[in-house]
Amino acid sequence: MNADTPTSAGLPEASLVVKGVTHAFGPKKALDDVSLEAPSSAFTALVGQNGAGKTTLFSLITRLYDNRSGSIRVLGHDVRRQPAEALSRMGVVFQSRTLDLELSVMQNLLYHAALHGIGRSAAKRAAATALSRVGLESRAKDRVRALSGGQMRRVEIARALLHGPSLLLLDEPTTGLDIGSRRQLLEEVRRLIAEDGIGVLWATHLVDEIEVADRVVALHKGRVMASGSVGEIRARGKSEDVGAAFLRIIGEDDEALSRVSA
Numbered sequence: 027m028n029a030d031t032p033t034s035a036g037l038p039e040a041s042l043v044v045k046g047v048t049h050a051f052g053p054k055k056a057l058d059d060v061s062l063e064a065p066s067s068a069f070t071a072l073v074g075q076n077g078a079g080k081t082t083l084f085s086l087i088t089r090l091y092d093n094r095s096g097s098i099r100v101l102g103h104d105v106r107r108q109p110a111e112a113l114s115r116m117g118v119v120f121q122s123r124t125l126d127l128e129l130s131v132m133q134n135l136l137y138h139a140a141l142h143g144i145g146r147s148a149a150k151r152a153a154a155t156a157l158s159r160v161g162l163e164s165r166a167k168d169r170v171r172a173l174s175g176g177q178m179r180r181v182e183i184a185r186a187l188l189h190g191p192s193l194l195l196l197d198e199p200t201t202g203l204d205i206g207s208r209r210q211l212l213e214e215v216r217r218l219i220a221e222d223g224i225g226v227l228w229a230t231h232l233v234d235e236i237e238v239a240d241r242v243v244a245l246h247k248g249r250v251m252a253s254g255s256v257g258e259i260r261a262r263g264k265s266e267d268v269g270a271a272f273l274r275i276i277g278e279d280d281e282a283l284s285r286v287s288a
């Protein structure tokens with residue numbers, strides 16, 4: 027089945043489908059039989075505390091690590107069997123910043139486009155479009171060092187969009203940002219979903235980044251404890267407050283903790 031093939035339910039396959047993935051570092055399982063989906067045209071929040079396994083999962087999806095168990099499909103392409111097809115359909119913003127501070131915004135984007143084999147004039151057009159998508163077209167000639175943390179993140183998103191991906195992966199992109207920049211970044215990514223129909227997997231430990239229309243995957247100690255709509259997470263965690271529901275699902279709500287310490 028390829029990206030354009032409808033599933034048996036008549037719906038296009040999700041942007042990302044992970045099934046039964048386990049990954050260990052020595053004796054320690056960082057991911058244990060993880061299955062999840064990130065639909066197209068949707069914001070999927072991968073929520074987990076430190077050490078939950080979010081970055082390990084991103085490393086497997088992006089092929090920094092080889093997935094030896096289960097399967098990972100991006101727009102219908104298995105990352106092991108069709109890595110070039112799968113990788114060409116995803117854009118990634120890693121947790122640590124990876125822009126060259128001494129180069130201009132445009133130089134950073136053109137360098138990345140060259141790595142993707144995009145010709146110079148096509149790269150310039152793609153970079154200008156991507157920068158306008160994140161509201162930074164006027165900063166193209168500025169050195170990255172002159173930008174704020176939030177603007178640097180938006181340049182990284184523009185860079186991830188250069189080759190026109192259908193799936194955008196962001197690993198804790200708001201780390202270190204102030205509230206205003208955090209909100210702006212979220213708004214921009216949600217706008218990309220609405221305008222372009224891309225699927226987004228957004229890793230975070232901040233439940234206040236979740237909105238009511240989002241999909242949620244609760245990851246804890248390498249296991250998916252719950253996934254579904256915000257309504258389903260609230261029902262599962264028996265709380266109208268998503269944060270409280272999440273803590274109850276992972277067994278770290280006040281009641282569970284008091285049972286442990288009793």
Ligand SMILES: Nc1ncnc2c1ncn2[C@@H]1O[C@H](COP(=O)(O)OP(=O)(O)OP(=O)(O)O)[C@@H](O)[C@H]1O
Nearest residue numbers: 051055056074075076077078079080081082083231
């Ligand atoms: N290269 C590695 N070698 C050994 N253990 C690792 C390695 N990378 C991650 N781990 C362990 O795997 C588990 C999952 O880590 P991971 O970084 O994927 O979690 P995370 O959810 O991204 O957390 P954080 O928010 O702190 O980045 C943790 O227990 C971590 O210590």
